[in-house]
Amino acid sequence: MRAPIKFRYFQRIVFFTGAGMSAESGIPTYRGAGGLWKEYNYEDFACQRAFERDPSSVWDFHDKRREMVQSKEPNPGHRIVSAVQTRQPNTIIVTQNIDGMHQRAGADPDAIAELHGSLWRLRCDAENKVRADDSVPMNPRKCSCGGYWRPDIVWFGDQLDHRVVRRAREALEECDLLVSIGTSAVVYPAADMPRYAKQAGAVTVEINLEDTAMSGLYDHHLRGKASEVLAELDAV
Numbered sequence: 314m315r316a317p318i319k320f321r322y323f324q325r326i327v328f329f330t331g332a333g334m335s336a337e338s339g340i341p342t343y344r345g346a347g348g349l350w351k352e353y354n355y356e357d358f359a360c361q362r363a364f365e366r367d368p369s370s371v372w373d374f375h376d377k378r379r380e381m382v383q384s385k386e387p388n389p390g391h392r393i394v395s396a397v398q399t400r401q402p403n404t405i406i407v408t409q410n411i412d413g414m415h416q417r418a419g420a421d422p423d424a425i426a427e428l429h430g431s432l433w434r435l436r437c438d439a440e441n442k443v444r445a446d447d448s449v450p451m452n453p454r455k456c457s458c459g460g461y462w463r464p465d466i467v468w469f470g471d472q473l474d475h476r477v478v479r480r481a482r483e484a485l486e487e488c489d490l491l492v493s494i495g496t497s498a499v500v501y502p503a504a505d506m507p508r509y510a511k512q513a514g515a516v517t518v519e520i521n522l523e524d525t526a527m528s529g530l531y532d533h534h535l536r537g538k539a540s541e542v543l544a545e546l547d548a549v
């Protein structure tokens with residue numbers, strides 16, 4: 314494959330990433346063969362009702378995820394995205410991923426909009442507090458107020474943080490290149506957000522192993538592993 318464009322032709326790039334971005338790190342995606350939601354029922358582990366019913370099981374599940382993610386490393390694709398963001402500082406990373414891999418690969422945390430929150434942040438809803446935490450297993454599970462800390466993740470049925478959405482939307486509306494990487498584009502409202510970039514006139518590129526529900530939105534469809542396609546787009 315010869316890349317139809319190069320990152321260096323653009324001034325304001327947005328990388329829009331999903332679980333396929335981290336697949337080459339050995340972190341399972343959500344759907345498809347080996348996907349997390351094939352093995353676990355999200356209604357038992359990833360929604361507010363499950364947390365209220367059985368916080369211990371929900372925390373056990375998230376501890377397992379924290380342990381797994383902590384044992385993995387950013388892959389060459391993450392490193393290319395971070396290198397572009399460092400070299401071209403108007404670059405913004407809008408991610409659905411909660412794994413923190415873009416940060417670990419060296420991207421500026423201020424240039425990352427985590428639409429679905431983070432495995433590495435905790436929230437106390439009773440006291441309206443949020444804090445970073447990378448302990449594995451997470452301990453103590455209870456806040457000093459007596460209530461449980463909750464992973465600061467957008468679970469099924471939750472609203473997205475409107476400040477993060479606004480940030481992402483602004484970046485998408487202002488970008489000249491949108492690069493979607495490794496998302497099946499079926500979880501809303503995130504799935505539809507690349508449309509802001511398209512409507513504003515950006516060049517749109519979809520990197521994925523296969524066609525997705527949103528492929529029609531993109532000018533270029535680059536099929537292959539994220540790290541390999543990114544290397545071509547970044548090559549001088």
Ligand code: OAD
Binds near residue numbers: 333410411467538
């Ligand atoms: P999915 O698991 O739905 O989709 C992963 C996509 O990555 C698929 O389209 C794969 O074809 C593609 N893919 C896999 N390996 C790849 C590789 N090496 N290179 C390129 N593409 C690859 O994951 P998401 O679309 O991210 O929500 O899922 C969206 C949301 O659903 C997640 O953020 C999560 C989940 O429930 C929360 O955590 C709140």
